[in-house]
Amino acid sequence: MAETRKTMEPILAVRDLKVSFTTPDGDVNAVKGINLDVRPGETLAVVGESGSGKSQTMMGIMGLLAANGRVSGSAKYRGREMVGLPPKGLNEIRGAKITMIFQEPMTSLDPLYPIGKQIAEVIVHHRGGTRKEARPRVLELLKLVGIPEPERRIDSYPHEMSGGQRQRVMIAMALANEPDILIADEPTTALDVTIQAQILKLLRDLQKRFDMAIVLITHDLGIVRHFAERVVVMRRGEIVEQGGTADIFGNPQADYTRMLIEAEPHGRKAAPSDDAPIILEGRNVVVDYKIDGGFLKKRANTFRAVDNVSISLREGQTIGVVGESGSGKSTLGRALLRLISSKGAYRFGKTDTSGLDRTGMRPLRRSMQLVFQDPYGSLSPRQTVGEIITEGLYVHEPQLSRADRDKRAIAALKEVGLDPAARNRYPHEFSGGQRQRIAIARAMILKPQAVILDEPTSALDRSVQGQVIELLRDLQSRYGLSYVFISHDLSVVRAMSDYVIVMKDGKIVEEGPTDAIFSAPREDYTKTLIGAAYNIGP
Amino acid sequence: MLAFVLRRLASAVPTLFIVVTISFFLMRFAPGGPFNLERPLPPATMENLMRAYQLDQPLWRQYLTYMGNAVTGDFGPSYIYKDNSVAELIGKGLPYSVELGFYALLLALVGGVIVGTIAALRQNSAIDFAVMSVATIGVTVPNFVVGPVLTLIFAIVLAWLPAGGWGDGSLRFLILPMIALALPQLAVFARLTRGSMIEALRTDHIRTARAYGLPAKSVVVVHAMRGAMLPIVSYLAPCAAALLTGSAVVETIFTIPGVGRYFVLGAINRDYTLVMGTVVLIAIFVIVFNLLVDILYGLLDPRVRHD
Numbered sequence: 001m002a003e004t005r006k007t008m009e010p011i012l013a014v015r016d017l018k019v020s021f022t023t024p025d026g027d028v029n030a031v032k033g034i035n036l037d038v039r040p041g042e043t044l045a046v047v048g049e050s051g052s053g054k055s056q057t058m059m060g061i062m063g064l065l066a067a068n069g070r071v072s073g074s075a076k077y078r079g080r081e082m083v084g085l086p087p088k089g090l091n092e093i094r095g096a097k098i099t100m101i102f103q104e105p106m107t108s109l110d111p112l113y114p115i116g117k118q119i120a121e122v123i124v125h126h127r128g129g130t131r132k133e134a135r136p137r138v139l140e141l142l143k144l145v146g147i148p149e150p151e152r153r154i155d156s157y158p159h160e161m162s163g164g165q166r167q168r169v170m171i172a173m174a175l176a177n178e179p180d181i182l183i184a185d186e187p188t189t190a191l192d193v194t195i196q197a198q199i200l201k202l203l204r205d206l207q208k209r210f211d212m213a214i215v216l217i218t219h220d221l222g223i224v225r226h227f228a229e230r231v232v233v234m235r236r237g238e239i240v241e242q243g244g245t246a247d248i249f250g251n252p253q254a255d256y257t258r259m260l261i262e263a264e265p266h267g268r269k270a271a272p273s274d275d276a277p278i279i280l281e282g283r284n285v286v287v288d289y290k291i292d293g294g295f296l297k298k299r300a301n302t303f304r305a306v307d308n309v310s311i312s313l314r315e316g317q318t319i320g321v322v323g324e325s326g327s328g329k330s331t332l333g334r335a336l337l338r339l340i341s342s343k344g345a346y347r348f349g350k351t352d353t354s355g356l357d358r359t360g361m362r363p364l365r366r367s368m369q370l371v372f373q374d375p376y377g378s379l380s381p382r383q384t385v386g387e388i389i390t391e392g393l394y395v396h397e398p399q400l401s402r403a404d405r406d407k408r409a410i411a412a413l414k415e416v417g418l419d420p421a422a423r424n425r426y427p428h429e430f431s432g433g434q435r436q437r438i439a440i441a442r443a444m445i446l447k448p449q450a451v452i453l454d455e456p457t458s459a460l461d462r463s464v465q466g467q468v469i470e471l472l473r474d475l476q477s478r479y480g481l482s483y484v485f486i487s488h489d490l491s492v493v494r495a496m497s498d499y500v501i502v503m504k505d506g507k508i509v510e511e512g513p514t515d516a517i518f519s520a521p522r523e524d525y526t527k528t529l530i531g532a533a534y535n536i537g538p
Numbered sequence: 539m540l541a542f543v544l545r546r547l548a549s550a551v552p553t554l555f556i557v558v559t560i561s562f563f564l565m566r567f568a569p570g571g572p573f574n575l576e577r578p579l580p581p582a583t584m585e586n587l588m589r590a591y592q593l594d595q596p597l598w599r600q601y602l603t604y605m606g607n608a609v610t611g612d613f614g615p616s617y618i619y620k621d622n623s624v625a626e627l628i629g630k631g632l633p634y635s636v637e638l639g640f641y642a643l644l645l646a647l648v649g650g651v652i653v654g655t656i657a658a659l660r661q662n663s664a665i666d667f668a669v670m671s672v673a674t675i676g677v678t679v680p681n682f683v684v685g686p687v688l689t690l691i692f693a694i695v696l697a698w699l700p701a702g703g704w705g706d707g708s709l710r711f712l713i714l715p716m717i718a719l720a721l722p723q724l725a726v727f728a729r730l731t732r733g734s735m736i737e738a739l740r741t742d743h744i745r746t747a748r749a750y751g752l753p754a755k756s757v758v759v760v761h762a763m764r765g766a767m768l769p770i771v772s773y774l775a776p777c778a779a780a781l782l783t784g785s786a787v788v789e790t791i792f793t794i795p796g797v798g799r800y801f802v803l804g805a806i807n808r809d810y811t812l813v814m815g816t817v818v819l820i821a822i823f824v825i826v827f828n829l830l831v832d833i834l835y836g837l838l839d840p841r842v843r844h845d
């Protein structure tokens with residue numbers, strides 16, 4: 001089939017497409033003249049890291065650039081030029097012939113209208129008729145994308161549905177007018193792995209059924225390998241390499257492609273000896289969240305986020321805590337550090353921390369640190385990097401002189417592989433990976449014994465992810481650190497931890513040494529999780 | 539929904555009680571009294587007046603009496619407008635203030651939203667800057683300047699409209715005071731609308747609407763505007779309460795027999811009961827409009843629906 005497609009006329013032919021943005025610092029060229037074809041019924045993956053221009057290419061073709069963006073060159077849909085087409089002409093193509101689904105299922109639907117109404121709006125706009133007449137078609141579409149009880153759900157609002165369901169609704173909207181091309185921009189990046197596998201399977205089934213082409217924009221090579229027929233690799237606004245999926249993975253030509261493929265985290269961590277002392281422990285941890293009842297309301301409900309979980313971290317150990325969103329893994333991390341109120345027995349080293357209040361915990365804080373997921377939100381934009389990383393020293397080593405603090409800042413930045421000159425600059429001047437290094441420096445400057453790493457690599461590109469993992473492993477072996485590594489990303493957990501805890505709905509599903517969990521999972525949920533992460537698609 | 543309304547009304551009772559109590563004592567602790575005139579009254583007369591209005595009683599007893607009467611709707615006699623009770627004064631003036639305030643509110647809301655939306659859609663263009671500069675002027679120029687200027691131009695120079703008074707209550711008499719009253723609020727609505735529209739137009743679901751080929755009109759009106767209305771609706775409550783209970787300045791300039799003057803006159807003359815009556819009136823308006831706005835909010839946004 002791929003052979004016959006090669007000779008087919010492309011339905012979308014992109015030639016010398018450029019996208020640029022006017023900014024106060026001058027023009028930024030996001031896409032620098034690329035050529036690509038989309039052939040009928042095929043799946044073309046556009047792969048690249050953040051800033052490669054993969055999304056902006058599609059936004060430019062579809063006339064969806066931000067107000068300061070410009071597109072030039074040519075993009076012909078069945079011979080009709082889309083670049084420079086006035087909105088009226090574009091509106092005949094978008095939503096009918098070419099449709100899109102986006103990365104953000106939570107916000108891509110209008111929160112103020114029922115989902116059925118939003119799908120019907122798209123049908124009515126392109127095909128005429130009334131919203132009432134479109135209703136049976138909407139029901140049919142909801143059934144098609146696997147929304148349970150479509151008759152009831154058709155009148156639901158987006159906020160009443162989960163992320164996976166909302167993405168299904170978006171897919172229903174995309175299919176409503178039987179398009180030729182579906183552009184899927186990171187369609188599963190914001191979803192849990194098990195949901196991700198379901199959505200990809202759905203897309204594949206629907207593609208066969210309707211014989212539409214899918215342009216899959218993604219940074220995830222695992223998905224590409226199992227899903228796409230052809231691959232375009234983009235970097236800094238240019239196409240580095242393109243070809244059949246098997247060729248690209250089997251025999252990559254460009255260094256960049258090779259680097260991307262090899263950036264999958266690898267390596268293993270050996271377990272510490274069994275007699276290594278316990279550094280951080282929580283027994284029978286229970287965390288309840290109150291759901292506020294409000295003034296003059298009957299009763300407040302409670303939600304059990306962590307349900308009777310026990311964990312003991314030994315010196316030099318890394319425990320990976322794995323789970324999907326809402327499994328309670330981050331809450332568990334905060335409870336262990338005594339940052340939120342929780343029940344259970346806690347210990348740090350030889351100190352019983354169960355009954356300690358904020359003041360009691362303070363002297364211990366320097367030895368137990370936390371690194372967050374979001375390298376953009378967790379650093380104050382109004383402080384210099386030097387101020388950010390030395391802030392903890394004011395509390396824990398107030399006797400230090402200004403010069404001493406500066407020395408420590410230089411050392412900490414060197415340790416995480418940053419230029420010490422960085423301490424006089426502000427966070428926004430750094431990339432995501434560099435910011436995460438700053439966050440790690442902030443934790444390391446206090447010379448902690450245990451560090452809770454809460455999804456420290458999830459917001460980063462794969463290649464950067466690998467470097468941060470290397471750094472964390474390096475720091476661990478140099479200082480004998482102990483980590484609790486919280487993540488939804490199984491391949492990263494596998495490379496980082498020697499022991500794994502799998503959580504679901506606040507409870508431990510399964511736990512054990514990393515290799516045992518990955519090679520011989522006992523519980524069905526663990527098997528699903530691993531299956532979904534490593535064998536996407538059939 | 540009904541339970542929500544009842545619960546909110548029930549919680550209004552303690553609010554009103556606290557407002558009335560605080561104003562009662564604040565008023566009494568202010569120096570002077572209703573009968574301290576420029577030419578002092580003879581002590582005997584003063585004593586008689588004080589006795590007649592029970593102002594010689596201990597403060598706590600006066601408070602209890604006032605509260606007891608207020609519950610039954612009796613807000614006492616006015617000390618200055620001698621032949622009228624406070625309820626009569628307010629009852630007579632309120633319809634004028636409410637009618638004028640309603641038109642002013644309508645003008646401010648509709649005008650502000652339209653102007654703000656145009657500015658948002660043409661963000662950073664000449665129109666945007668022009669509209670927003672005018673809006674800034676609208677906020678900063680006080681209505682005791684706007685009122686006389688309007689009168690000068692339209693009533694005296696051009697002689698199109700009457701300079702003041704209520705007349706037969708026809709629109710001709712209302713136009714100038716309505717504009718003077720609405721202008722600052724219109725400017726606030728315009729600024730609010732512009733800000734929230736710009737934000738709304740940047741959301742992901744607007745990108746979706748555009749990606750699905752919906753025409754600009756339905757993207758703006760159906761999808762962006764409804765979400766952008768939420769902050770405007772929040773401002774509606776205090777604004778409506780302020781406009782409908784009258785403005786001392788505008789009513790004085792245009793000699794309109796509304797209730798707006800009473801608060802200022804009452805405070806200046808230490809007309810205790812009149813001030814208290816006005817306070818209760820304003821408090822009730824604020825409470826009722828906040829409730830209406832919360833209901834409206836639920837209708838606009840399904841995520842905060844009360845059931």
